[in-house]
Amino acid sequence: MNDCDGHRPWSRRRVLGLSAAGLGLAGLAGPLGGAMARSSSAAEIDGVPLPFDPTAGLRAFNHGRLIQEGGRAVRVFEVRARSLTLPLRRATRFKAWTLDGTVPGPSLRARVGERLRVIFHNDDSTSHSLHFHGVHPAAMDGIEPVLFNGSRTYEFDLPSAGLYPYHCHVAPVTRHVGKGLFGLLIVDPLQPRPPADELVLVMGGYDLRNEGHNDLYAFNGIPDHFHRQPIRIRQHQLVRLYLLNMVEFDGPLTFHIHANDFEILRQGSRGEFRERADVITLGVAERQILEFRYPFPGRYMFHPHQDQVAEKGCMGLFEVVAA
Numbered sequence: 001m002n003d004c005d006g007h008r009p010w011s012r013r014r015v016l017g018l019s020a021a022g023l024g025l026a027g028l029a030g031p032l033g034g035a036m037a038r039s040s041s042a043a044e045i046d047g048v049p050l051p052f053d054p055t056a057g058l059r060a061f062n063h064g065r066l067i068q069e070g071g072r073a074v075r076v077f078e079v080r081a082r083s084l085t086l087p088l089r090r091a092t093r094f095k096a097w098t099l100d101g102t103v104p105g106p107s108l109r110a111r112v113g114e115r116l117r118v119i120f121h122n123d124d125s126t127s128h129s130l131h132f133h134g135v136h137p138a139a140m141d142g143i144e145p146v147l148f149n150g151s152r153t154y155e156f157d158l159p160s161a162g163l164y165p166y167h168c169h170v171a172p173v174t175r176h177v178g179k180g181l182f183g184l185l186i187v188d189p190l191q192p193r194p195p196a197d198e199l200v201l202v203m204g205g206y207d208l209r210n211e212g213h214n215d216l217y218a219f220n221g222i223p224d225h226f227h228r229q230p231i232r233i234r235q236h237q238l239v240r241l242y243l244l245n246m247v248e249f250d251g252p253l254t255f256h257i258h259a260n261d262f263e264i265l266r267q268g269s270r271g272e273f274r275e276r277a278d279v280i281t282l283g284v285a286e287r288q289i290l291e292f293r294y295p296f297p298g299r300y301m302f303h304p305h306q307d308q309v310a311e312k313g314c315m316g317l318f319e320v321v322a323a
Contacts, residue, residue, distance in 0.1 A: 043229075045222070048087045052102040054220035055229055058199050061186070062106040066114075074117055075110040079130065081168075081181065082123045088216055088223055088313075094206055096180040097124060097168070103221035104202040104246065105166070105183030110158055112187055117155045122146045128181060130154055131169035133285065143169045161189035162267055163287040165244055174248045178207050178214075180221070182246045184287065189272075196240035196291065197233055203255075203282075203304065203314055205247040213249050216313045217304075223313025226302075230317035235297050237323075241290040245282035247309075252283040254305040255290075257318070262292035279305055294320040 043053035064077040079099050086094045086103070099105025110116055120130045129152070131142035136156035146152045167173075168181035184200060204221065205214030216223045233239055241262070245253055261278040265288070280288055294300065300318045303310035 043222075043225075045087045046090050050087065050222060051084050052221070054222050054225045055231070057102060057104075057107070057220050058201070058231060059197075060107060061109040061198075061200075063109050069115075072115060073111075073113070074115045076117045076119070077106075077108055078119045078121065079105065080121045080123050081128045083125070086221070088206060088218075092208065092216070094208060097126065097128065097176065098180050099183055103180035103204065103218075104244075105181070107183065107200045107242070108166075108185045110185070110187050112158055112161045112190055115155065115157050116185075117153060119151065119153050120146060121151045122148060124148065127170055128168045128176065129170050130166055132156075132166045132185060133164045134185075135159060141169075142166075145170045158187050160267075161187050163187075163242055163244065163289065165246065165285045165287060167246065167285075174212075175207075175210070177246060178205060178248045180204070184242060184244050186242060193240065194238065196238040198240045198242070199231065200242045200244075201316075202244045203247050203253060205249065207249065214247065214312075217247065217309050218313050219316055224315060226316030230299060230319040232319045232321055233294065235320050235323040236293055236295065239292055239294075241292070242287070243280075243282070243290055244287040245284060248284060250284075250306075250309065252281050252286075253309060254279050254281050256303060256305045257292065258301040259296075259298075260292055260294055260300065262290040265289040265291060294318065296320065297322040 043050040062077065064075045067074050067076060081097065081099055083095055083097055084101060086096045088094050096103055118130060122128050125148050127145035127147050129142045129144060129146050140154050140156045142154055164185040166183050166185055168176035170176050184202060201219050204218055206216040207213060208215040219226055243255060247253055256279045261276055263274045263276055264280060266273055297320045302318060303315045
């Protein structure tokens with residue numbers, strides 16, 4: 001079966017061949033420094049610039065503004081919905097609904113015990129809203145549409161650390177989520193975790209013809225981006241991955257890293273506990289914190305183990321650079 005842009009599917013053999021050719025990678029010589037946090041080349045597809053850079057979004061955390069009100073800490077964010085056209089592959093353009101101009105939306109970051117205040121502006125011609133997972137009053141649940149040029153403030157306390165997806169909840173929700181209106185809220189514990197190279201990866205799908213099934217898939221918005229521009233990490237460096245599945249229409253997906261395993265940081269009644277695996281299963285809106293280190297330099301795939309999903313854009317590489 002061919003891709004919707006008329007090109008042959010991304011078989012494992014094709015992926016491995018492109019990996020060996022070094023597609024999209026800068027040389028490894030010289031200090032890494034800021035190169036670990038930015039794209040190794042311009043974010044584009046066949047010369048067409050992308051409206052946002054998924055590589056930059058990997059390590060971009062929006063901490064908002066921290067203010068004090070009535071003796072308590074309030075974390076304030078402003079988020080805007082607007083449409084833009086995404087070049088997904090060579091001959092494929094998609095009208096996305098975005099939050100702050102990216103898919104997924106910004107990775108919001110707060111701390112347990114704070115009050116969250118998100119001021120949502122709808123600059124799009126379609127009604128949207130923001131629904132946050134977690135514990136909050138019904139009035140803050142984000143199921144009421146916000147009309148064009150309208151604004152709404154969502155405000156509630158953050159009693160528990162963890163990962164909390166947020167997304168539009170205007171019907172049909174599958175369409176609003178599938179067009180890009182989703183993101184991740186990270187609530188850090190009071191006791192900071194050990195330092196790590198922290199990354200956010202969000203799996204999403206694209207229903208190009210509004211037919212109720214996905215034609216393409218992506219990590220952080222653009223199919224195959226992290227195959228063209230592998231994620232550079234250091235040998236032996238602790239990597240903390242905040243992983244979220246927001247793929248509509250499909251059943252649960254897995255996430256697998258090659259030639260390694262990871263620790264899964266789970267929340268239980270007695271706090272955080274860990275288990276080890278190399279594949280984890282995530283239903284829609286499920287998320288996990290994974291930690292791992294690569295002992296050997298080289299290139300290593302990561303992808304869902306549903307190969308038809310991986311070969312339609314949800315495929316990436318870690319480029320492990322010698323310490």
